[in-house]
Amino acid sequence: DVKVTQSSRYLVKRTGEKVFLECVQDMDHENMFWYRQDPGLGLRLIYFSYDVKMKEKGDIPEGYSVSREKKERFSLILESASTNQTSMYLCASRGPGPNYGYTFGSGTRLTVV
Amino acid sequence: QKEVEQDPGPLSVPEGAIVSLNCTYSNSAFQYFMWYRQYSRKGPELLMYTYSSGNKEDGRFTAQVDKSSKYISLFIRDSQPSDSATYLCALREGGSYIPTFGRGTSLIVHP
Numbered sequence: 001d002v003k004v005t006q007s008s009r010y011l012v013k014r015t016g017e018k019v020f021l022e023c024v025q026d027m028d029h030e031n032m033f034w035y036r037q038d039p040g041l042g043l044r045l046i047y048f049s050y051d052v053k054m055k056e057k058g059d060i061p062e063g064y065s066v067s068r069e070k071k072e073r074f075s076l077i078l079e080s081a082s083t084n085q086t087s088m089y090l091c092a093s094r095g096p097g098p099n100y101g102y103t104f105g106s107g108t109r110l111t112v113v
Numbered sequence: 114q115k116e117v118e119q120d121p122g123p124l125s126v127p128e129g130a131i132v133s134l135n136c137t138y139s140n141s142a143f144q145y146f147m148w149y150r151q152y153s154r155k156g157p158e159l160l161m162y163t164y165s166s167g168n169k170e171d172g173r174f175t176a177q178v179d180k181s182s183k184y185i186s187l188f189i190r191d192s193q194p195s196d197s198a199t200y201l202c203a204l205r206e207g208g209s210y211i212p213t214f215g216r217g218t219s220l221i222v223h224p
Contacts, residue, residue: 104158
């Protein structure tokens with residue numbers, strides 16, 4: 001089975017800090033995604049990547065950036081964390097072809113104080 | 114109007130009941146239909162994946178797609194307390210890798 005591993009389950013950061021959320025997948029998938037999930041708002045796509053060094057903005061990229069230097073690793077960066085970025089962050093990867101869904105990581109619950 | 118509508122619930126049923134979870138959508142270009150299950154404080158996991166209209170069965174779970182009515186359903190037979198979770202539908206156009214998610218329905222199965 002594909003495994004998507006997010007490095008932290010819970011994080012508490014201060015306003016203004018630079019925050020790195022790491023995601024690693026072990027199935028050589030080209031497509032990787034970062035979502036945030038908030039009550040009442042559902043899943044919202046922040047950024048995605050089709051391949052190494054490629055990135056595309058999702059629906060809510062403001063305040064975030066990403067890095068994909070290696071195929072298996074996709075990092076989400078909060079340049080200057082703010083309290084409205086307190087959320088559950090979910091990483092996902094997807095295999096090739098039309099008949100694949102996402103495999104999600106377990107999520108990182110980030111609290112910005 | 115949102116592209117995908119899903120009642121947030123919670124839906125509370127007794128153990129052993131048949132559960133019906135539903136999504137409606139407005140985009141006729143959706144061709145791939147998925148259901149994810151998400152336990153509390155965990156990431157969603159893919160439960161069912163169907164293409165176009167029709168039914169697909171996997172154990173106690175049946176996914177049904179009615180493209181003419183723009184309506185998809187997930188049925189759970191003989192529901193168990195371990196089925197208590199949030200269920201999200203996800204729909205995708207043929208030429209896209211990015212699905213549109215429903216906001217999820219919270220299901221509670223009580224013993």
